[in-house]
Amino acid sequence: MLDMREIAKVYRTETIETHALRGFTLSVREGEFVAVTGPSGSGKTTFLTIAGLLEDFNSGEYILDGVNVHGMNDDQRSRLRNEKIGFVFQAFNLIPDLNVLDNVEVPLHYRRGIGAAERRKRAIGALERVGLSARMRHYPAELSGGQQQRAAIARALAGSPRLLLADEPTGNLDTAMARGVMELIEELHREGATVVMVTHDPDLAARAERNVHIVDGMATGILEEPRFRPSLRERTGTDVPHGGA
Amino acid sequence: MMTPRPILSSLRRHKIAAFLIVLEIALAFAIVSNAVYMVIGRLQRIDLRSGIDERGLVLLRLATASKQNGSVASAQTDLATLRAIPGVESASAINTLPLSGSQWSLAYSLRPMRAFSDGVQVPVFFGGPGLLQTLGIRVIQGSAFQPSAYSDLSPKDVFKAFVNARQALITQAFAQRLWPHASAVGKVMYMGETPVLVVGVVSNIIQPYIGADAHDPANYYGVISPFRAGPDLNAWYALRCQPAACARVLKAGAAKLQAMHPTETLNAQESFTHMRQRYFRDDRSMAWLLVSTVIALLGVTAIGIVGLASFWVQQRTRQIGVRRALGARRIDILRYFQTENFLLATAGIALGCAAAIGINVWLMAHYAVPRLPVMYLPLGALLLWGLGQLAVLGPALRAARVAPTVAMRSA
Numbered sequence: 001m002l003d004m005r006e007i008a009k010v011y012r013t014e015t016i017e018t019h020a021l022r023g024f025t026l027s028v029r030e031g032e033f034v035a036v037t038g039p040s041g042s043g044k045t046t047f048l049t050i051a052g053l054l055e056d057f058n059s060g061e062y063i064l065d066g067v068n069v070h071g072m073n074d075d076q077r078s079r080l081r082n083e084k085i086g087f088v089f090q091a092f093n094l095i096p097d098l099n100v101l102d103n104v105e106v107p108l109h110y111r112r113g114i115g116a117a118e119r120r121k122r123a124i125g126a127l128e129r130v131g132l133s134a135r136m137r138h139y140p141a142e143l144s145g146g147q148q149q150r151a152a153i154a155r156a157l158a159g160s161p162r163l164l165l166a167d168e169p170t171g172n173l174d175t176a177m178a179r180g181v182m183e184l185i186e187e188l189h190r191e192g193a194t195v196v197m198v199t200h201d202p203d204l205a206a207r208a209e210r211n212v213h214i215v216d217g218m219a220t221g222i223l224e225e226p227r228f229r230p231s232l233r234e235r236t237g238t239d240v241p242h243g244g245a
Numbered sequence: 246m247m248t249p250r251p252i253l254s255s256l257r258r259h260k261i262a263a264f265l266i267v268l269e270i271a272l273a274f275a276i277v278s279n280a281v282y283m284v285i286g287r288l289q290r291i292d293l294r295s296g297i298d299e300r301g302l303v304l305l306r307l308a309t310a311s312k313q314n315g316s317v318a319s320a321q322t323d324l325a326t327l328r329a330i331p332g333v334e335s336a337s338a339i340n341t342l343p344l345s346g347s348q349w350s351l352a353y354s355l356r357p358m359r360a361f362s363d364g365v366q367v368p369v370f371f372g373g374p375g376l377l378q379t380l381g382i383r384v385i386q387g388s389a390f391q392p393s394a395y396s397d398l399s400p401k402d403v404f405k406a407f408v409n410a411r412q413a414l415i416t417q418a419f420a421q422r423l424w425p426h427a428s429a430v431g432k433v434m435y436m437g438e439t440p441v442l443v444v445g446v447v448s449n450i451i452q453p454y455i456g457a458d459a460h461d462p463a464n465y466y467g468v469i470s471p472f473r474a475g476p477d478l479n480a481w482y483a484l485r486c487q488p489a490a491c492a493r494v495l496k497a498g499a500a501k502l503q504a505m506h507p508t509e510t511l512n513a514q515e516s517f518t519h520m521r522q523r524y525f526r527d528d529r530s531m532a533w534l535l536v537s538t539v540i541a542l543l544g545v546t547a548i549g550i551v552g553l554a555s556f557w558v559q560q561r562t563r564q565i566g567v568r569r570a571l572g573a574r575r576i577d578i579l580r581y582f583q584t585e586n587f588l589l590a591t592a593g594i595a596l597g598c599a600a601a602i603g604i605n606v607w608l609m610a611h612y613a614v615p616r617l618p619v620m621y622l623p624l625g626a627l628l629l630w631g632l633g634q635l636a637v638l639g640p641a642l643r644a645a646r647v648a649p650t651v652a653m654r655s656a
Contacts, residue, residue, distance in 0.1 A: 045653055048653070049650050049653055052570070054569075054570055054648075054649040054650045054652070054653065055648070055649075055650055074574070074575060075574045075575070075576075078569070078572055078573065078574040078575075078577075078649075079572070079574070081570070081571075081572050081649075082571065082572020082573075083572075087570055087571065087652070089567075089652060089653070093563070093567045093570075093652055095255075095564050095567065095568075096258075096564075097254065097255035097258040097259070097564075098251055098254055098255060099254070102250075102251050102254055105251070106251075106567075106568065106571055107571040107572050109248060109251070109573075109577075110568075110571065110572040110573050110574070110577055111572070116248065155571070159572075167653065
C-alpha cells in the first residue's frame with residue numbers, strides 16, 4: 001500500500017540546511033494499522049506530509065498503492081491525494097463557514113465523475129458511519145471537539161480512500177473524547193482500512209499493529225505487535241497525561 | 246466553475262462584507278451604465294452631420310444698432326464688396342446658422358391653428374437667393390424659390406412679413422414628419438392660419454440648437470423662407486470660399502467690413518468649423534467628465550473587490566490549505582474565488598439594474614436625458630463581470646499558491 005525507500009527531505013534557507021528525513025524506509029501493507037512515533041523535530045510531520053503527497057521529497061522512492069509518485073506535478077499529486085488518501089488532522093481543520101454535511105462533501109467536489117446526488121449520498125453515509133448524521137446541519141462551532149474530529153474522520157472516509165493518514169488525531173481532545181475517536185479509528189481499521197497514525201503518545205501508538213520510531217529523520221526501530229508490550233503505567237507507575245485510551 | 250451552493254453557504258456567514266461589495270458593484274453598475282450612455286449620447290451629438298458643406302465656410306457678423314448700417318440694402322452693398330474678395334465663391338446674409346445656438350422658431354401644422362403649441366416648432370432660415378449655394382444645401386424635390394418670391398425683412402415688419410409668406414422650402418426630415426407617405430412638394434402647411442405652399446424639399450440641415458437626443462429626427466426639422474435679411478436682424482455674413490483661401494478671406498472680409506462701417510464692431514469672425522467646435526465644447530467637457538467619473542468609479546470598485554478578496558484570502562489561508570490537502574488543485578482554488586466573485590457581481594448587477602433604471606428615470610425627469618436603451622444593461626453587466634474577474638485574479642492567484650502543507654500547521 002505504502003512503500004517508501006531511502007526517502008530524503010532537506011529544507012533549505014539562505015543560511016540553514018535541515019535534513020528532515022534521511023534515508024527513511026517504511027512499508028505499510030494493505031489493511032495494516034501503523035503508528036509513527038518520535039520526539040518533537042524528529043521528522044514525524046515531514047514523513048506525514050510526504051506520505052500524504054502534500055510536498056515532494058529530494059531523493060528516494062515512494063510508491064503509493066502501486067503508483068510511483070516521484071516526479072509528479074502538483075496537479076497529479078492533488079488528484080492522487082484526493083483519490084487515495086483520507087486525512088485526519090490534529091486540529092480537525094473543518095471549514096467553519098460550512099455545516100458538517102458540506103464539510104464532509106468538500107473532498108468529493110474535487111473528485112471527477114461524482115454528481116451532486118452521489119456526493120450527498122456518500123457524505124451522509126460517512127456521517128452515519130461515525131454516528132454524526134443527527135448533526136449534519138450543524139456548524140463546526142456548534143460541535144464538541146470529539147464531534148468535530150468525528151466529522152473530520154467522516155470527511156476523510158467519504159472519498160473511500162485507500163489510506164487513512166492521521167496526525168495526532170487525539171492531540172486536541174480530552175481523555176473521554178480521545179477514547180471515542182481512537183475507538184472509531186480502530187473500528188475503521190477492523191473493517192479493513194489501512195491506517196498510518198503519527199503520534200508522540202506511546203499509549204496511543206501501542207494500540208497500533210506496528211510502531212515505527214523516528215529519530216533525526218531516520219526510522220530507528222520497528223516494534224511489531226506493540227499492544228502486547230507492557231503499558232506505560234505498568235512500566236513507570238504513572239498514568240497517561242492525556243490522549244490515552 | 247465550482248458548485249455555487251457551498252460558496253453561497255460560506256457567503257451567508259459573511260453577510261456584511263458580502264453585502265457591502267454587492268452594494269458597491271450595484272452602485273457602479275447603475276452609475277456606469279447611465280454615464281456610458283450619456284457619454285455615447287454626447288459623442289453622437291458631436292459627430293452629428295450638420296448637413297451643410299462645412300469646409301470653406303467662414304462667418305462674419307456686425308454688431309449693429311444704426312438703421313443705415315443694418316438694413317437689407319446695406320447688407321446687399323456689404324455682400325457685393327465681400328464677393329469681390331479673391332477666393333470668395335458666394336456670400337449670403339443669413340438670419341441663423343446650423344449649430345449657431347440661437348434660432349427663430351415658428352410653428353407649422355397641416356391644419357390652420359390658433360395657438361403656437363398646436364403645431365410643430367421648427368427653426369426658420371432665410372437669407373436671400375444665395376443661401377442654398379453658400380451653405381451647400383441641395384434641393385431634392387421641387388425647386389428653389391423664384392427670384393421674384395424674395396422680399397426684404399426688417400425688424401419692424403417681421404410678424405406681418407411672415408403672415409404674408411406663402412412659400413417655403415422644407416427639409417427632408419420635416420417633410421417626412423408632415424407627409425410620411427407622400428411627396429411634400431405642392432402641399433400646403435399652415436403657419437397659424439396662413440397657408441404656406443411647399444415648393445421644394447431640401448437636404449437635411451441640422452438645427453441651430455439641438456436637443457439631448459442625437460437620434461431625434463427633429464434635430465433636422467427646418468423651414469427656409471424667401472426673405473432677405475440685414476444686420477439689424479442679427480444676420481451672419483456667410484462666405485463660401487476655397488478651403489485653402491479661407492483664413493485669408495476671413496481676414497480680408499473683416500478688414501473690408503470694418504473699413505465700410507468704422508463705427509461698428511464685429512461680434513463674430515470665425516470659420517464654421519470653429520463655430521461647430523464651440524457649440525459642442527460643453528458636450529466634449531461633459532463627455533470627459535463622465536469618462537473620468539466612470540474610470541474613477543470602476544477603479545474604486547476594482548480596489549474594493551481586490552481589498553475584500555485579499556482580506557478573505559488572508560483570512561482563509563488555512564482553509565485554502567485544507568482544501569488543497571483534501572485534493573483541490575490550484576485551478577480549483579482559483580475557480581473558487583472566481584466563482585465567488587461572479588456570484589457577488591451577479592447579485593450586484595441584479596440590484597444595479599433596478600438602480601440604473603431608477604437613476605435614468607430621475608435624469609429623464611430633471612435633465613431631459615433620453616430613456617436608457619435596454620442593451621446597456623447586458624453590456625454593463627459584462628463590463629462589471631469582467632472587471633470583477635480581473636480584480637479578483639490577483640488575490641485568487643495568491644490563494645492558489647497556498648501550499649497544502651498549511652493544513653498541517655498547528656491552529
